[in-house]
Amino acid sequence: MNLLTVENLTVTLATGSGDAQAVRNLSFSVGHGEILGVAGESGSGKTMTALSMLGLLPYKGKASGSIKFDGREILTSTKREYRDIRGKEIAMIFQDPMTSLHPMLTVEVQLTEHLRHHRKVSKDAARNSALELLATVKIPEPAAALKAHPSQFSGGMRQRIAIAMALACEPKLLIADEPTTALDVTVQAGILKLLHQLRTDRNLSVMVITHDLGVLSSLTDRIMIMYAGSEVESGATSDLLQNPRHPYTKGLIAALPGNSEVNSKNLLSIDGMPPELGNFPSGCAFHTRCKFAKASCKETVPEVLNLSSDHRIFCPVNPFSELSNSGSK
Amino acid sequence: MKEILNLKNVAVEYDRHGRKVRAVAGVDLTLNSGEILGLVGESGCGKSTLGKAIVGILSPITGEIVFDGQKVKKLTRGKRPEHFRNLQMVFQDPYGSLNPRRKIGMQIADGLIVAGMSKKLALLKAEDLLEKVGLPRNAVGRFPHQFSGGQRQRISIARALAASPTAIIADEPISALDTSSQAQVANLLVNLVDEFDMGMVFISHDLSIVRRISDRVAVMYLGKIVEVGTVDQIWNNPSHPYTRALISAIPHADGTSFMPKDLPGDVPNPMSPPSGCRFHPRCPLAKAECASNEPELRKLADGRDVSCVLQTAGSQPVTITLN
Numbered sequence: 288m289n290l291l292t293v294e295n296l297t298v299t300l301a302t303g304s305g306d307a308q309a310v311r312n313l314s315f316s317v318g319h320g321e322i323l324g325v326a327g328e329s330g331s332g333k334t335m336t337a338l339s340m341l342g343l344l345p346y347k348g349k350a351s352g353s354i355k356f357d358g359r360e361i362l363t364s365t366k367r368e369y370r371d372i373r374g375k376e377i378a379m380i381f382q383d384p385m386t387s388l389h390p391m392l393t394v395e396v397q398l399t400e401h402l403r404h405h406r407k408v409s410k411d412a413a414r415n416s417a418l419e420l421l422a423t424v425k426i427p428e429p430a431a432a433l434k435a436h437p438s439q440f441s442g443g444m445r446q447r448i449a450i451a452m453a454l455a456c457e458p459k460l461l462i463a464d465e466p467t468t469a470l471d472v473t474v475q476a477g478i479l480k481l482l483h484q485l486r487t488d489r490n491l492s493v494m495v496i497t498h499d500l501g502v503l504s505s506l507t508d509r510i511m512i513m514y515a516g517s518e519v520e521s522g523a524t525s526d527l528l529q530n531p532r533h534p535y536t537k538g539l540i541a542a543l544p545g546n547s548e549v550n551s552k553n554l555l556s557i558d559g560m561p562p563e564l565g566n567f568p569s570g571c572a573f574h575t576r577c578k579f580a581k582a583s584c585k586e587t588v589p590e591v592l593n594l595s596s597d598h599r600i601f602c603p604v605n606p607f608s609e610l611s612n613s614g615s616k
Numbered sequence: 617m618k619e620i621l622n623l624k625n626v627a628v629e630y631d632r633h634g635r636k637v638r639a640v641a642g643v644d645l646t647l648n649s650g651e652i653l654g655l656v657g658e659s660g661c662g663k664s665t666l667g668k669a670i671v672g673i674l675s676p677i678t679g680e681i682v683f684d685g686q687k688v689k690k691l692t693r694g695k696r697p698e699h700f701r702n703l704q705m706v707f708q709d710p711y712g713s714l715n716p717r718r719k720i721g722m723q724i725a726d727g728l729i730v731a732g733m734s735k736k737l738a739l740l741k742a743e744d745l746l747e748k749v750g751l752p753r754n755a756v757g758r759f760p761h762q763f764s765g766g767q768r769q770r771i772s773i774a775r776a777l778a779a780s781p782t783a784i785i786a787d788e789p790i791s792a793l794d795t796s797s798q799a800q801v802a803n804l805l806v807n808l809v810d811e812f813d814m815g816m817v818f819i820s821h822d823l824s825i826v827r828r829i830s831d832r833v834a835v836m837y838l839g840k841i842v843e844v845g846t847v848d849q850i851w852n853n854p855s856h857p858y859t860r861a862l863i864s865a866i867p868h869a870d871g872t873s874f875m876p877k878d879l880p881g882d883v884p885n886p887m888s889p890p891s892g893c894r895f896h897p898r899c900p901l902a903k904a905e906c907a908s909n910e911p912e913l914r915k916l917a918d919g920r921d922v923s924c925v926l927q928t929a930g931s932q933p934v935t936i937t938l939n
């Protein structure tokens with residue numbers, strides 16, 4: 288059984304011009320020890336999807352559908368139940384590690400308080416666990432680091448400390464929202480290695496959110512691509528990146544700097560821009576930018592098309608029919 | 617190929633609570649017309665500082681910057697000397713560099729009016745420029761907040777173009793944009809450089825984009841250029857360990873489980889740079905002498921410049937492999 292099973296998740300947010308659905312009918316799962324990647328341009332609903340799992344939607348935000356965690360429905364949890372879930376069962380790290388760290392308190396105070404709050408352990412035991420955690424996330428000289436403030440560390444080290452905080456209560460699922468977006472590639476690589484290691488050593492399940500397909504390629508087992516709040520395609524990482532089938536995924540992959548024609552300086556690009564919340568186009572939301580759109584795409588929300596047991600798209604048009612025929616069931 | 621910009625031994629210092637921070641520590645560079653020179657390096661290595669010095673926002677403490685035959689002087693409040701209006705800068709955050717309360721058209725027309733054009737003509741020219749960067753002509757009457765990030769970056773590019781620049785310093789112009797806008801704006805810049813035969817310094821921390829659109833690449837580490845060469849030389853056969861480390865850290869979006877290599881350690885504080893080769897504390901190939909002798913830039917047989925003891929002036933580059 289999967290650790291996390293989300294079905295028909297819809298997130299409604301209050302905007303200046305009324306309610307709007309930022310996440311629409313999203314279904315996905317994360318297995319034990321699996322790393323799922325969620326990709327999509329900004330505004331596609333990635334963060335709202337993550338926040339709905341922790342009961343942290345913005346003011347007036349509502350989630351409907353079903354979120355089963357470890358066999359239990361959690362979408363209907365009370366505030367208190369969510370507080371228990373956060374930290375103990377599902378932990379989250381953010382693009383800016385300072386979101387979960389206090390700049391003026393020592394690392395020791397923050398880590399041990401967190402541990403003592405959730406685990407009711409003695410001060411000494413908490414300190415030892417804190418030291419172990421810092422070693423786990425490969426902070427050099429953990430004992431000295433305990434005495435320092437987060438502001439005394441570089442961005443990459445702060446993200447490691449935020450990961451240590453997230454791991455403190457041994458969550459089963461770690462949600463990492465753009466964890467390396469603000470970091471240099473040289474530092475990013477270290478964080479990717481660490482997340483990979485945590486999965487291997489602890490059988491930790493991870494949901495990584497990013498717009499960077501390179502990051503997902505090195506880290507994930509499966510990828511889900513989102514557009515305007517909905518899934519457009521998902522599949523095993525190698526399959527999805529090497530054999531993308533949705534026109535949007537195709538476009539994103541073609542636009543990667545490494546994939547444009549070698550002899551041209553021009554990059555391939557998807558014309559237009561992602562739509563804004565409240566203005567999602569009807570039917571297939573991508574139809575306004577899609578080279579393959581048919582008249583019906585404007586009217587009909589695409590149904591799921593299973594290409595294999597682990598690769599699906601939400602697109603009725605078969606722009607790559609030779610591939611589609613061989614791949615579909 | 618005409619040389620449009622020449623930097624000799626340029627150093628720039630900041631004053632941080634009374635202590636000097638040498639953010640750019642002696643840079644030699646040239647830029648030719650019709651060329652894109654990529655400038656890469658980890659954050660904090662001095663790219664923006666160098667860019668600002670080139671256009672005269674900051675003044676170097678040593679060295680000189682010559683643009684199209686004339687020495688660049690620090691900008692003063694008054695009117696920008698005619699000559700240097702042909703040297704423009706585009707910033708990462710287009711919102712920060714546009715005035716939120718003024719209509720787009722006037723912001724583009726400003727430079728033209730200062731140069732003596734009538735307001736009516738300047739506004740017409742602004743419409744032309746907006747069209748040139750792929751925006752509707754009627755955008756002149758709208759305000760910055762009515763546009764997306766990618767569109768605002770096009771607007772600031774249009775504003776730079778108003779001065780008919782012969783060189784543009786673009787500081788992370790696509791870093792804040794979404795995937796689809798990134799490719800669109802990068803293509804726009806490439807095509808403009810081509811069309812107007814401008815020179816462009818394209819500053820970015822993203823070597824994978826730089827490699828696509830540049831002709832030459834300069835790699836910066838802690839205030840110094842450590843390697844400069846053609847894209848092919850830098851990307852396919854880097855000769856400095858730092859360049860190699862930067863390339864090895866880039867993930868491959870190819871669906872293989874390739875794990876990029878990290879480069880342990882942080883960029884040192886420019887307030888107290890390491891002795892010898894500035895890269896030696898993080899360099900996996902450092903020799904004993906690297907801690908004390910600072911390697912000068914040397915020209916290799918293939919024409920590139922590099923500062924590393926592993927390379928010998930006048931010889932072919934030795935292949936650098938890290939582990």
Ligand SMILES: Nc1ncnc2c1ncn2[C@@H]1O[C@H](COP(=O)(O)OP(=O)(O)O)[C@@H](O)[C@H]1O
Nearest residue numbers: 300301309328329330331332333334335345564
């Ligand atoms: N507090 C909020 N109130 C209303 N809308 C919001 C709020 N926060 C985010 N949004 C909107 O919800 C949409 C989805 O946002 P998000 O999930 O953050 O996207 P992503 O993480 O994919 O960039 C966006 O259009 C965003 O502007």
Ligand SMILES: Nc1ncnc2c1ncn2[C@@H]1O[C@H](COP(=O)(O)OP(=O)(O)O)[C@@H](O)[C@H]1O
Nearest residue numbers: 630632637639658659660661662663664665886
């Ligand atoms: N206004 C400033 N005052 C003091 N130090 C600065 C200032 N701006 C930048 N620096 C320092 O100068 C160095 C180079 O910064 P910068 O040129 O912004 O690097 P990059 O653009 O490569 O990220 C960094 O150490 C940075 O902290």
Ligand code: SF4
Nearest residue numbers: 893896899906924925
């Ligand atoms: S000079 Fe020495 S320390 Fe510097 S890059 Fe070369 S080998 Fe490394």
Ligand SMILES: [Mg+2]
Nearest residue numbers: 333334335464
């Ligand atoms: Mg987000």
Ligand SMILES: [Mg+2]
Nearest residue numbers: 663664665788
């Ligand atoms: Mg900068």
